Amino acid sequence: MRSSSLGVLVFLSLSAMTVTARANAVSDLLTQYQAAGAGPFAAKGGSELWGQSRPANDGKTRSCASCHTADLRAQGKHVVTGKAIDPLAPSVNPKGLTEGRQIEKWLGRNCKWTLGRDCTPQEKGDLLSFIRTQ
Secondary structure, X not given: OOHHHHHHHHHHHHHHHHHHHHHHHHHHHHHHHHHOOOOOXXXXXXXXXXXXXXXXXOOOEEXXXXXXXXXXXXXXXXXXXXXXXXXXXXXXXXXXXXOHHHHHHHHHHHHHHHHOOOOOHHHHHHHHHHHOOO
């Protein structure tokens, strides 16, 4: 087998593993949320939640797009720290939704910061459904 063919084969194998890991992590979380009484999940509900602005304690308004942008394929920037945030869209960041613990960690932090409370299992499921369509 030629080295270029082997390189393509390795790349395709790794890409397939990343897609499978992402699908499994999100599917596992959606199953957990359903067990908590949520569902069915809708990307439209996640999109609406993503774009809603809410008042924050500092007198400004916040939405998910405040840091992550309205286009999930674009790099975001934290509005307080200025730190760059990788795109969330799986179409441009295939590693983004591969670990359930990390997804839960960031949903927890971001829901509290943006909404001022934890997201419900329904909201989490809708958001994940929306993000994975991007």
